[in-house]
Amino acid sequence: MHEDIKNNKLKYFASEHGFGTNSEKFKDHALLQGSGEIDSDGKEIPHNDIFRIVHDIQGHNLGNKADFSPEGEHQAYLTHKQQYSPLAGKALFTETAGQANWGIFNAASGSTNMRKIAKGDVDNLDFAEQKTGLFPDSIINKEYHQ
Numbered sequence: 001m002h003e004d005i006k007n008n009k010l011k012y013f014a015s016e017h018g019f020g021t022n023s024e025k026f027k028d029h030a031l032l033q034g035s036g037e038i039d040s041d042g043k044e045i046p047h048n049d050i051f052r053i054v055h056d057i058q059g060h061n062l063g064n065k066a067d068f069s070p071e072g073e074h075q076a077y078l079t080h081k082q083q084y085s086p087l088a089g090k091a092l093f094t095e096t097a098g099q100a101n102w103g104i105f106n107a108a109s110g111s112t113n114m115r116k117i118a119k120g121d122v123d124n125l126d127f128a129e130q131k132t133g134l135f136p137d138s139i140i141n142k143e144y145h146q
Contacts, residue, residue, distance in 0.1 A: 002065045005057060012056070013123060015048045026130050048130075055080055055096055068117050073100035077145070093145065094135045102128035 004010045015032060026032060031048035039045050059066065059076030066072035066079070077097050081089040103113045103125055113125050134140075 001056060002061055005061050010053060010056070012049060012053055015046050029130055030132065031130065051095070055092075058083060059096070068100075068122055070100070070104050073097065073104070074145075090134045090137075090140050093140045094133065097145075098135060099128045099130075 001010065029048075031051065032046045034044040035047045035050045037045045037050060055076065059080030060068075060072065063072075063075040063079030066075040074097065077093060080096070081092050084092055104117075106128075108126075116122065116125055
């Protein structure tokens with residue numbers, strides 16, 4: 001990914017291929033609505049894909065070239081949240097750290113996802129179902145996340 005960004009080219013996992021474990025279940029989710037941006041195939045890009053692309057660039061790439069390991073995801077969140085208000089930072093944490101932690105630490109797929117990450121196979125990760133909401137301050141505002 002970092003090499004792609006350096007070369008002004010970025011591949012991304014499109015929401016149409018998986019938005020959580022069941023894309024059809026979430027077809028009315030706000031992040032799946034069109035952004036108005038059109039991809040190279042002439043299709044409208046959903047807000048979720050725009051958000052993920054921005055997070056990869058502003059969080060992972062600018063966050064010391066953070067990878068997709070637990071430490072890399074946390075670094076990406078810490079770097080990316082500097083660009084947002086405190087309220088928007090809560091949404092960022094919920095959307096990025098919440099989903100990453102589910103994918104890394106849940107009993108059903110966490111160890112499988114970690115093996116895929118170690119092999120660089122990030123195209124086949126299992127993702128948490130998308131939800132709308134915010135984690136409570138008791139989680140988001142822990143010293144570790146500052």
